[in-house]
Amino acid sequence: MNTSELFSLIPLMMVGGGILILIPVAAWKRNFQLAFAISTTTIIFDLAFIFIKGSCIKVDRASMLFKTDACALFFIGFFAFLALGVLLISYEYLKNFPGNKEEFLILILLGTLGGMVLAASNHFASFFLGLEILSVSLYGLIAYFGRQPHLEAGVKYLILASASSAFLLFGVALNYAQCGRLIFSGYGLPLIFVGLFFKLALVPFHLWTADVYEGAPAPVTAFIASISKGAVGVFLLRYIAQGSMNSQLVWITIAIVAIASMFVGNACALLQNNIKRILAYSSIAHIGYMMVIIYLFKNYGDVGGIRLSSIMFFYLIIYTLTNLGTFGIITAYSRWNQEMASLDDYRGLYWKQPVSAMFFTIFLFSLAGMPLTAGFVGKFLIFSAGIWSQCWWLLLILVVNSVVGLYYYLRIILTMSQEAEGRLVPLPVRLPVPLLISLGLMLSAILYLGIRPDSLLHWIQYFSQSLYSR
């Protein structure tokens, strides 16, 4: 390993270094403000390094394990940005917790590091390591506050995620048995897909989603919905771009999974009365839309692949940003000992807290795919890709599901605009500043990308090419 390779790994090492500083701080001098400052500075330095010095990184792969091409660097920076958002929304949530607060920040940074490793992985060893860092820190995060619903969600996630990891590891072992190496290839693909689909919550493996989203503390749910899903999505595209998927059966499976995810996600979301559960089922449907793009990869080689992967990346970025914003609003009204997740709690939010209700409405519009928000551009790009590939039947299912999805997003907005009768939930008078910064960042990103999507698409198309360069 030479100096330039070491230099290209600095974005990953910085986050690791931040964790190593935080551990002695937590051991010797417990101070939440100090620990929070250290963790946010780490993330900001990481972002600044990628932004300023990212173009100086010339090597495409840092070692056998990591790729540090434009795609990996962009997503390392993007996950740092999301982690900053999660840290900012969790400040007020954590502040009055009587137990140890510093470890929560360490676990958030660790999970982010896992997501970054996943985005940069080029080898099954680094991939599995990243996935496990991500999920093990999630077990801790979900059950962190030790209340009954948290523990229940944590144990559910622990058991199911370790079972899916076992499947995935078996797929990796089959790959090794066939190739004698741990590079990405098409062997053992069904079992690897089981592991990835579980993390993405696609339909046959979606049962954990609603329970874990509901039981987990609100900032942790934001973390699962943004960084955890985003990292696995990025990896899925990298895997598809490199591994050879020439079996017809795989494509049929992907189509079935996509259709089932869209229908099950949207249908179940219609019946829920808990906002976190609605968003959980809507996330299943959204990942189903993304699987439609993956299915379209079937007919195209590298050139079409670049176009399709840039669409998928765009949708993934929009989706994670919007979800972080949505769960940020829920976090604003929740504390570690009380979650405000029932739909009734939001009755009359427009009259009591017009600003945050406006924020919430725009985030929900973006999820539903209304024009002027980034969600519309994402949906539009998927439709255009479907028309371009002339995949009409899948497109029809997508349209039907988008219309069904509109219903439950509008239902939340309608509930917020109804007048609260009798039942008045005490709301905080002013939203805390860190949370407002985070929500403002997400909101401006969504609105800006909704009006000027070409600014981001230009970048994405550039780094999607690096995905296919061998």
Next chain:
Amino acid sequence: MSGLLAFIVYFAAVLITAVGMIGISFFIGQRHQERSTGEAYESGICSVGTSLLRFKVNFYHVAILFVILDLESLFIFIWALTFREAGWTGFIVMLFYILVLLLVVVFFWREGIFKINKRRPLPLHG
């Protein structure tokens, strides 16, 4: 497809064996209900007390820490096998690795996990 067929036959054989073993013993096996049928078999000694004992969680902490550090030291062992090939780079990487492990042990020590005899209330909230 022939590979799949073999798999189907194998799976069916597994299923038939499992169902057969349980089913045959269910239908033609003997059933009896005596005074001490339901009692736990403790090598001829009457069982005493309940199995729902309470363990100190401190013991669990030390045990899990032992297992984790044992696993980590396995990696040091692998490095020792390739000591000459790994060279100075491997040495520096290993120093860093051991430093991280040390940091974790220090963290647990400061948290008071090694004080087995000290009675500490469980940090449960709500």
